[in-house]
Amino acid sequence: MIIQYDNSYEEEVRDLLCELQDYIVSIDKEKYNIRTEEYREKYFKKTMEEISKYQGRMLLYKKENKIVGLVVGLINNDPIDSYDFVVPKRGRITELVVTESARKQQIGKALLDAMEQFLKNKGCEDILLGVFAYNLQARSFYEKNGYHERMIECSKKL
Numbered sequence: 001m002i003i004q005y006d007n008s009y010e011e012e013v014r015d016l017l018c019e020l021q022d023y024i025v026s027i028d029k030e031k032y033n034i035r036t037e038e039y040r041e042k043y044f045k046k047t048m049e050e051i052s053k054y055q056g057r058m059l060l061y062k063k064e065n066k067i068v069g070l071v072v073g074l075i076n077n078d079p080i081d082s083y084d085f086v087v088p089k090r091g092r093i094t095e096l097v098v099t100e101s102a103r104k105q106q107i108g109k110a111l112l113d114a115m116e117q118f119l120k121n122k123g124c125e126d127i128l129l130g131v132f133a134y135n136l137q138a139r140s141f142y143e144k145n146g147y148h149e150r151m152i153e154c155s156k157k158l
Contacts, residue, residue, distance in 0.1 A: 002114050005058035005070075012067035013058070014044050020097040027134045030157060047095065050074055054092075055122065059114050061098070061107045068102035070095060071111040073119050073127075091119030093129040096138075112145055 005013065021035045021043070051058055054074035061069035072095040080087040093115055098107045119127055129147065131138045 001062050002110060003060050003062050005060055009060055009067050010044070013060070013070060014040050016067065016070050016097050016099060017043055017047065017095065019099060020095070024132055024135070027132070029134055030155070047072060050076075050094065057115070057118055059111055059118070061102075061111055063102060063107070069098035069107045069111050071115045072096075073115040075119065075122055075124060088125035089123050090126045090128055091115075091122070091124035093127060096129075108141060109145065 018035065018040055021033070021039060025033045025035055047058075050056060051072065051074065054076040056072060056074035058070060058072050060067050071093060074092045074094060075089070076092055077087060077090050093112075096108060096111060096115075098105075098111070116127060127147075128150075129142065131142060133139075
């Protein structure tokens, strides 16, 4: 069941955000990603500040009285026309995580669909999200759900 975040779920949300960061750390081939002692507190605080600042929302997936997934969506731009680019009103999905034991149960899809509907209802015409290049599971998931690469960032270790 999808519900909106409230403070009673704070610790479970912190756990999920840390689980996601631990996974990113584990697949980072360059070993740049880390999870510091203060990550749990600081990243949660940053996420909540962004939700407040950018008309966002956090949706949670509750199964058997436990939070097993979350998605965060923001609206952080207004439509813009410039001399070389047209930007529609966009939403941005900044987090989508399902705890490992609850994966392959369509929970991620349900959260993604719910956030897409929220952003559409807010007048967004497009959604951006970033995926860590080494996160092949996430890249495949988003591609299956209609997302495609638009910008590619390249890196070279010196």
